[in-house]
Amino acid sequence: MIIAVDGPAASGKGTIARALAAHYHLPLLDTGLLYRAVGVSVALAGGDPDDPQDAERACAFPDSLLDDPALRSEEAGPLASRVSRHPGVRAALLDRQRAFADQPGGAVLDGRDIGTVIAPHADAKLYVTASVAVRAQRRHAELPGTTLEAIAADIEARDARDMGRADAPLMQATDADLLDTSDLSIGAAVQSAIALVDARLKDR
Ligand SMILES: Nc1ncnc2c1ncn2[C@@H]1O[C@H](COP(=O)(O)OP(=O)(O)O)[C@@H](O)[C@H]1O
Numbered sequence: 001m002i003i004a005v006d007g008p009a010a011s012g013k014g015t016i017a018r019a020l021a022a023h024y025h026l027p028l029l030d031t032g033l034l035y036r037a038v039g040v041s042v043a044l045a046g047g048d049p050d051d052p053q054d055a056e057r058a059c060a061f062p063d064s065l066l067d068d069p070a071l072r073s074e075e076a077g078p079l080a081s082r083v084s085r086h087p088g089v090r091a092a093l094l095d096r097q098r099a100f101a102d103q104p105g106g107a108v109l110d111g112r113d114i115g116t117v118i119a120p121h122a123d124a125k126l127y128v129t130a131s132v133a134v135r136a137q138r139r140h141a142e143l144p145g146t147t148l149e150a151i152a153a154d155i156e157a158r159d160a161r162d163m164g165r166a167d168a169p170l171m172q173a174t175d176a177d178l179l180d181t182s183d184l185s186i187g188a189a190v191q192s193a194i195a196l197v198d199a200r201l202k203d204r
């Protein structure tokens with residue numbers, strides 16, 4: 001069984017994807033980490049994240065980088081969003097994500113284009129969202145050193161860049177279930193997600 005979880009920054013998709021992976025005993029891939037690794041690698045090499053060649057070169061990052069806490073920093077999100085616009089970067093990361101999705105037994109993947117590009121054949125697809133104000137509050141609680149205004153501005157800029165790019169833009173797949181977590185606790189959001197996935201599995 002493949003479960004695709006997509007949505008914008010701090011919508012709660014990672015939390016939901018983790019809970020679904022535990023509930024259904026499936027391996028989990030946070031695909032945002034791959035783009036964060038490319039973005040951070042470009043910065044470490046002194047390159048330009050908006051330059052396709054610099055970004056593509058950085059796709060050969062070492063796997064050990066995926067465990068680096070720097071990938072969760074405030075700077076890494078916008079860097080990831082900038083490199084992820086380049087079709088060459090998306091192509092370089094495609095096989096790894098598809099192989100994870102199609103492993104025997106299935107998988108949960110979360111990101112921006114799982115239900116639309118990586119695993120359009122997923123058995124269940126969730127598009128997780130929440131208002132900008134709620135998402136900014138959540139990220140602020142994680143990154144208290146930054147102002148709420150700066151975080152909200154980053155979220156809005158990232159939404160616009162991720163939804164506006166030509167290649168694999170962030171969008172709800174036509175067959176994805178929408179889950180707005182703005183007014184839901186983590187527990188309630190996870191229960192709703194499990195109910196939506198169970199309903200899709202029954203229809204298979
Ligand atoms: N429904 C929710 N209610 C309150 N906080 C939440 C909820 N879902 C997630 N969070 C918190 O918000 C932050 C961002 O959630 P996360 O799942 O990492 O989002 P995403 O993967 O979409 O960026 C985390 O600190 C998480 O614990």
Ligand SMILES: Nc1ccn([C@@H]2O[C@H](COP(=O)(O)OP(=O)(O)O)[C@@H](O)[C@H]2O)c(=O)n1
Binds near residue numbers: 031077081162
């Ligand atoms: N499947 C994916 C996952 C992430 N990304 C990009 O990587 C950036 C960081 O993704 P993330 O999921 O780690 O970010 P958060 O939603 O956790 O803030 C996003 O803003 C996207 O630009 C993507 O293009 N496609």
